[in-house]
Amino acid sequence: MSAALLEVEGLAISFGALRAVSDLSFTAARGGITSVIGPNGAGKSTLFNLVSGALRPQQGRVRFAGADVTGWSTHKLLRAGLSRSFQITNLFFDLSVFENLRLASQVLEPMGRALLPVARSTAARDRAEELLGQFGLAEKATELAGHLSHGEQRRLEIAVSLACRPKMLLLDEPTQGMSHGDTQSTAAMIKGLAGDLTILLIEHDIDVVMNLSDHVVVMHQGAKLAEGTPAEVRGNAEVQKAYFGENPGGETPGGEAH
Amino acid sequence: MAEAAILRNAVEATERIARGGRNLLAGIFVAIALAFAVFAGMTGDTFFFRLATEALIFAGLALSVDLLLGYTGLLSLGQALFFGFGAYVSGLVLKNVAPSFWAAIGITLAATLLVGTIAGIISIRARGVYFALITFGLAQVAFKVVFNTREIGGSDGIIGIPQIRAEFGLFSVDTQSPAGFFLLTLAFMMLLYAGCAYLVQTPAGRLLVAIRTNESRVPFLGYSPWRAKLFAFVAAAVVAALSGSLYPMLRGLVSPELLAFQISGNAVIMVVIGGVGTLAGAFYGSAILTMLKSVIGTFTEYHLIVIGALFMLSVIFFPKGLAGYALPRLERWVARRRGRA
Ligand SMILES: Nc1ncnc2c1ncn2[C@@H]1O[C@H](COP(=O)(O)OP(=O)(O)OP(=O)(O)O)[C@@H](O)[C@H]1O
Ligand SMILES: [Mg+2]
Numbered sequence: 213m214s215a216a217l218l219e220v221e222g223l224a225i226s227f228g229a230l231r232a233v234s235d236l237s238f239t240a241a242r243g244g245i246t247s248v249i250g251p252n253g254a255g256k257s258t259l260f261n262l263v264s265g266a267l268r269p270q271q272g273r274v275r276f277a278g279a280d281v282t283g284w285s286t287h288k289l290l291r292a293g294l295s296r297s298f299q300i301t302n303l304f305f306d307l308s309v310f311e312n313l314r315l316a317s318q319v320l321e322p323m324g325r326a327l328l329p330v331a332r333s334t335a336a337r338d339r340a341e342e343l344l345g346q347f348g349l350a351e352k353a354t355e356l357a358g359h360l361s362h363g364e365q366r367r368l369e370i371a372v373s374l375a376c377r378p379k380m381l382l383l384d385e386p387t388q389g390m391s392h393g394d395t396q397s398t399a400a401m402i403k404g405l406a407g408d409l410t411i412l413l414i415e416h417d418i419d420v421v422m423n424l425s426d427h428v429v430v431m432h433q434g435a436k437l438a439e440g441t442p443a444e445v446r447g448n449a450e451v452q453k454a455y456f457g458e459n460p461g462g463e464t465p466g467g468e469a470h
Numbered sequence: 471m472a473e474a475a476i477l478r479n480a481v482e483a484t485e486r487i488a489r490g491g492r493n494l495l496a497g498i499f500v501a502i503a504l505a506f507a508v509f510a511g512m513t514g515d516t517f518f519f520r521l522a523t524e525a526l527i528f529a530g531l532a533l534s535v536d537l538l539l540g541y542t543g544l545l546s547l548g549q550a551l552f553f554g555f556g557a558y559v560s561g562l563v564l565k566n567v568a569p570s571f572w573a574a575i576g577i578t579l580a581a582t583l584l585v586g587t588i589a590g591i592i593s594i595r596a597r598g599v600y601f602a603l604i605t606f607g608l609a610q611v612a613f614k615v616v617f618n619t620r621e622i623g624g625s626d627g628i629i630g631i632p633q634i635r636a637e638f639g640l641f642s643v644d645t646q647s648p649a650g651f652f653l654l655t656l657a658f659m660m661l662l663y664a665g666c667a668y669l670v671q672t673p674a675g676r677l678l679v680a681i682r683t684n685e686s687r688v689p690f691l692g693y694s695p696w697r698a699k700l701f702a703f704v705a706a707a708v709v710a711a712l713s714g715s716l717y718p719m720l721r722g723l724v725s726p727e728l729l730a731f732q733i734s735g736n737a738v739i740m741v742v743i744g745g746v747g748t749l750a751g752a753f754y755g756s757a758i759l760t761m762l763k764s765v766i767g768t769f770t771e772y773h774l775i776v777i778g779a780l781f782m783l784s785v786i787f788f789p790k791g792l793a794g795y796a797l798p799r800l801e802r803w804v805a806r807r808r809g810r811a
Contacts, residue, residue: 264690265689266689285689285694287688287689287690287692287693290689290690290691296690302684302687302690303684303687304680304684305684306683307679307683308481310481311676314676315680315691316691318673318692319691319693321673325673326672326673326674327669327672327674328672328673329668329671329672330671330672330673330676333673341474341477345474350473350477353477353480353481354481354484372687376691376692
C-alpha cells in the first residue's frame, strides 16, 4: 500500500485563456494534513473541483486509494471515500439542520432502505445525531439551515462533508469568516480528525496552516511554487517573495476570500 | 444520554406533526367527498357525480405535477402527455384487448414505465425553464402525432369504449354507476396519494427534496441527481397515466385534447391553487377549479377570464395555496392535541 492516499499528476485546466491550474503534481500522505495555500485566484478551489470530480481535468491524472479516478463522477468518488466542503457555504438552506445531516449520512445506509420509511434509516439518524453533538448544533437541530448564524453554517458545512465517514476530506477554507474563537476551535477539531482521516486543506489563516499541516503545497497562478514542511515553505525565498513578502505580518496573505 | 433522547424526540415530534397535518388535510378531503356522495346519491343526481369523478381524475394528474414541482423542483408543462397516454392505452385495451379493469391498469402501468423513462431521459437533461419547455414540446409533439394517426381515431379519438365491471373479488363496481364509480375513483386516487405521501418520506423521496433545495450539493452526498430526477419523472408519469387510465371508464371515449396544453396548464394551476409541495393540495385545487368552471360557466361565457382573474388573486393573496395556508394551522392543532395526550 502506497503511503500516499491521493496522488495528483500533471493536472491542468484552463478557462479560455486563463490557466487556472497548470501542470500540478503533489501527493497527500495517508492520515496526514496537507495544506494548499496561495493568494486569491491561485487556483486552489479549482484544484478541489478537479480532484472531487466537479470539473474534468484537461490534462493529468488523479489517483485515489490506489485507483486511477481521473474523470470519475462526484457521487462515485464520494462512495469511494472522497468528500469535500465548500468555500462558499453550500447547504440545503430550506431544510432543517438535522435533515441536512441525515441526508449527508444517508449513504451509510444499505441500498434496500432507500424505499422504506425514513424512520428505518437508523444508521443515518444516529450519525446525524452524533454530528449534531460533535459540532455543537444539537440545540439547532430542528431549525432551518438558512436561519443559522454564519459561524454555525460554516460548522454545519464541515459536518455535512464529514457525515459519510470519508477516507479523505477536502476542506476549502473551513474557517472562512469565522470569529477568532471559532477559528481556533475549528482548527483543533480538524487536527483531531486527522489520523483515520486524510485531510487536504485550503486555508488563508497562516497560523492555522503552520500549526496543522504535515505538508504544505504553495500555489501561484495555477502552478506549484513550492512544497515541503511548514518550516521549509516558510523559509523558501521564492515563497517569501511571491507570497509572504506581500504581507510581512503574515497573518492572512491574500486577504479575505471573496 | 438524556440530551440525545430529548433531541431525538424533538426531531421525531416535528416530523410526526408535519405528517399528522398532511394526513388530516387528506382526511378532510375524503370526508368532504363522501359527504358529497351521500348528498348527490340522495338527490339521485348523475351529472354532478360524473363531474366530481372527473375532478378526482384530474386531481391525480395534478398530484403528479406536484410530485415533480413541489418535491423535485421540476416544472412540467407537458404532464398531459402521460395522462393522455394512460387514457389511450386504457381505452385501447378496454376496446380491443379485454374489457377488464385490471388489464387496463396493468398494461398502462407497464407501458408508462417504458415511455416515461424515454421521455424522462430526454427531458431531465435540461434544467429550469428549459426542462419546462422540453416537456411542453414533447407533449405538443405527442398531441400532433395522436391527432394525425388514423389508426387510433385521429382528431375524433376513440369512441364506444365499453363500460366495464371492475372486479375486486368480494365485490365489483360498474363503471356506469355514478356513485359506484365515484367511490372507486376516490379510493383509487387516495391510493395514488398514499403512494406519493409514502414516497416523499422515504430516503429516496427526501433526496428529491434535496434536489429541489440545492441540486449542486447532491452529488457530494454520493447520489447522482440525474438518476434521482429520472426516478421522480417516471414515478410522476406513472401517477399521471394511472389517473388517465380511469378517464375512458368514466366517459367511454378518449380524444387528442387529453394531451393538449390546456390539460397540462390546468394541472399546474390546480397545484398552485391547492398548494405546491403539499400533495393533498392537488385534490383541493382540482375541486376548486372544477367547481369554478361549472358555476361560473353557467353565468357567463367568459368564464376563462374570470377564472384567470381569480387565479391571479389567489396567487397574490395565498401564494402558498389553500393547503399551504391550512397546513400550519392544522399542524398547530395536531401539536396541541398531542401535547394534551
Ligand atoms: N468555472 C470557472 N470558469 C471560469 N473561470 C474560473 C472558474 N473557476 C475559477 N475560475 C478562475 O480561475 C482562477 C482560480 O480560481 P480559484 O477559485 O481556483 O482560486 P482560489 O485559489 O480558490 O482563490 P480564493 O483564495 O479567492 O478562493 C480565478 O481567476 C477564477 O476567476
Ligand atoms: Mg477558493
